[in-house]
Amino acid sequence: MNILDKIVLRKKEEVALAKQHVSVKQLEAAQHFNRSPYSFKEFLLADDRTGIIAEFKRQSPSKGVINDKVTVADVTTAYASARASALSVLTDTDFFGGHQRDLLEARAANKVPILRKDFMIDEYQILEAKAWGADIILLIAAILTPQEIATLAGTAKGLGLNVLLEVHNQEELERSICTDLDAIGVNNRNLADFTVNIQTSFDLADQIPADFMKISESAISETSTIKLLKQAGFNGFLIGENFMKTEDPGLAIREFVSELISV
Numbered sequence: 469m470n471i472l473d474k475i476v477l478r479k480k481e482e483v484a485l486a487k488q489h490v491s492v493k494q495l496e497a498a499q500h501f502n503r504s505p506y507s508f509k510e511f512l513l514a515d516d517r518t519g520i521i522a523e524f525k526r527q528s529p530s531k532g533v534i535n536d537k538v539t540v541a542d543v544t545t546a547y548a549s550a551r552a553s554a555l556s557v558l559t560d561t562d563f564f565g566g567h568q569r570d571l572l573e574a575r576a577a578n579k580v581p582i583l584r585k586d587f588m589i590d591e592y593q594i595l596e597a598k599a600w601g602a603d604i605i606l607l608i609a610a611i612l613t614p615q616e617i618a619t620l621a622g623t624a625k626g627l628g629l630n631v632l633l634e635v636h637n638q639e640e641l642e643r644s645i646c647t648d649l650d651a652i653g654v655n656n657r658n659l660a661d662f663t664v665n666i667q668t669s670f671d672l673a674d675q676i677p678a679d680f681m682k683i684s685e686s687a688i689s690e691t692s693t694i695k696l697l698k699q700a701g702f703n704g705f706l707i708g709e710n711f712m713k714t715e716d717p718g719l720a721i722r723e724f725v726s727e728l729i730s731v
């Protein structure tokens with residue numbers, strides 16, 4: 469069993485448990501449920517933003533603890549001030565050390581789109597994402613059937629949420645595309661064995677239909693890579709570890725962005 473299988477197995481238990489504790493009615497009555505989500509596309513394309521989707525990532529299965537000394541509010545507000553186009557907040561606890569309250573804290577502190585970064589397998593989690601103040605949800609092709617992707621994407625769009633589909637190869641891309649997607653992300657990390665290769669994004673760039681925003685995800689640590697990805701047609705760049713591994717992720721993104729815009 470690989471790590472994705474383990475995560476999905478645990479996620480099924482978590483969702484079943486969550487449904488016993490919080491009803492759909494309660495989620496629908498939550499403070500954020502009726503707010504209108506920000507447009508992911510607008511923030512990705514805005515002249516005064518960078519395309520960076522900056523991730524709050526305490527730990528990961530591949531790296532263990534990355535940073536457990538910083539707070540969500542400090543880091544995410546620094547990311548947004550440094551002109552990140554969006555924030556990514558992990559809400560998976562067992563494998564990434566994230567939590568629902570991380571998303572709620574990021575929402576309270578920021579006026580930019582926020583991705584609920586989790587392993588979505590059930591419509592209930594989409595309602596949670598809306599209730600907790602997310603603007604974007606992630607659907608990972610490697611763990612969902614085409615029918616599940618279409619259904620979950622349809623539910624999310626019905627709630628006004630933005631949908632990011634994540635793929636790792638052409639086969640996943642071809643079988644997963646549906647109308648209710650806003651963006652397609654190419655993950656440079658193989659989630660089964662943790663190997664990373666930026667070339668994955670370049671290989672798939674031209675295969676992504678022009679109607680979708682193109683995002684490159686994982687293992688980005690150089691501004692020169694972003695420039696090449698932009699030339700290949702990418703609009704967004706999901707970066708976690710490169711900022712989070714430093715003592716001051718806010719300073720790290722500021723320095724990164726000043727280098728990015730200096731040429």
Ligand SMILES: O=C(O)c1ccccc1NCC(=O)[C@H](O)[C@H](O)COP(=O)(O)O
Nearest residue numbers: 528529530659685686687706707708709
């Ligand atoms: O990061 C991991 O180890 C990982 C393992 C298993 C499933 C997902 C995993 N990461 C999720 C991500 O996609 C990344 O957090 C995100 O793209 C940022 O990547 P990075 O900039 O390399 O931290």
